[in-house]
Amino acid sequence: MADFHFIRPWFLLAIVPVAIVLYGMFRQRGGKNAWEGVMDAHLFKHLEVGKGGGQRWRPIHVLSVVWVLSVIGLAGPTWQKQGSPFAEEQAGVVVVMKLSGSMEATDVQPSRLERAKFKMRDLIEARAGASHALIVYSGSAHLVMPLTKDGKILNSMAEGLSPAVMPTEGDALVEALKQAEVLLREAGVPGSVMVMADAVDPSQVAELAEVDKALPVEFWAIQPARSPVDKGLEEAARSRGADVQVMTDGREDVEIMSKVARSALLSVEGNDGSEIWQDAGYLCLPVIVLLSGFWIRRGWQ
Structure with a gap:
């Protein structure tokens, strides 16, 4: 008592x-x-x-x-306390996917980009009923789909994405994160951002401080499982107080990132979880x- x-x-x-x-x-x-x-x-x-x-x-x-x-x-x-049955459904995860030429590398099959799409599909399936959005970036950032609980539509929109649809080549990660921040704020729901990329330009790391520190950002390295993680990606994650999850051949990384998304939600809500009194x-x-x-x-x- x-x-x-x-x-x-x-x-x-x-x-x-x-x-x-x-x-x-x-x-x-x-x-x-x-x-x-x-x-x-x-x-x-x-x-x-x-x-x-x-x-x-x-x-x-x-x-x-x-x-x-x-x-x-x-x-x-x-x-x-009791778990809130609606907390997970109301939480949003904004997937920020890199769409530059390097993502077409085939060191993972069928390519880094296609594998990223597969992982995003698995993540949506693991968080069934929750809201997801998709932002892609290269030399600029663009919103593909705002927050939606319809995973089929989001996956369908992602199918036709390729570096060819981007106007310029580059690394506009900070711009993409700012768009994600605005998206969650305007939607009025707690949530986090999940960056799916193979590398981060070091110039972006210094600018990450411009993004709200309270916004949870997680990093998912799309690369061969046993290859070293890009230094820029590691520094970007470190600057946000996050870890880098390396892509695996199975679903282990999906399960981990699903739990990370939930932990990020609890952190935003300011209590010890989606639990309520x-x-x-x-x-x-x-x-x-x-x-x-x-x-x-x-x-x-």
């Missing part, structure tokens, strides 16, 4: 007017009944509800409990409903 607290503690202030009203009712109840002045005492004691018959629980007592329980329920007592106020409802049923009894209204 060390974690016990109220989600909406300001509702506890409602105890004050409740206490005042109940105090007045008890005080009035404890005073002399007006009927005692118009009938004989030996008759009155047999007619008054709750006196002489052994009744301990009166309407005012039950009303007190109902009111207090209602205030506690509204304040939202809680002591444990479980509101236990609903536990008061059965008792409130049960006690309210007493008002159907004669004499309680």
Whole structure:
């Protein structure tokens, strides 16, 4: 119970007017009944509800409990967390894919670019129901698809991509990251960026500071599994406090990057995960409903 607290503690202030009203009712109840002045005492004691018959629980007592329980329920007592069923679906991952000539290298089959598309498809499948977007870059950056939960459309749009569709050759990684930052901000959802590239121009590393540091950026090296990682890519990842995940022949890298995307979401939300405090106020409802049923009894209204 060390974690016990109220989600909406300001509702506890409602105890004050409740206490005042109940105090007045008890005080009035404890005073002399007006009927005692118009009938004989030996008759009155047999007619008054709750006196002489052994009744301990009166309407005012039950009303007190109902009111207090209602205030506690509204304040939202809680002591444990639960996973949010919607957090993963609301989170967005913006895939930033390099589309320069070097991605056509065939040191991985069928090519680095095609393998990147395959990995993106696997990632979308692993995060089924979540939102994804795609930005490609070379000498300039371009939005291919905004955030969508329809992975089939995104994969279809990626199919026809090649370096030939880019207006200029180069490495505009910073421009692509800025576009991703704007995309997530305008969508109003938490999320992260996943860069799929074989290398990063060292000139881009110094400019990465221009991108919001709070934006989680992860790097996925599209290259042969046993080859050394590009130095520029390593420096870019280091500047963002991230690691470089090297592409594997199987799905190990996909599973890792899916978990990384989730971890990035938790970091953005500022709590220990997509977990939220479980509101236990609903536990008061059965008792409130049960006690309210007493008002159907004669004499309680």
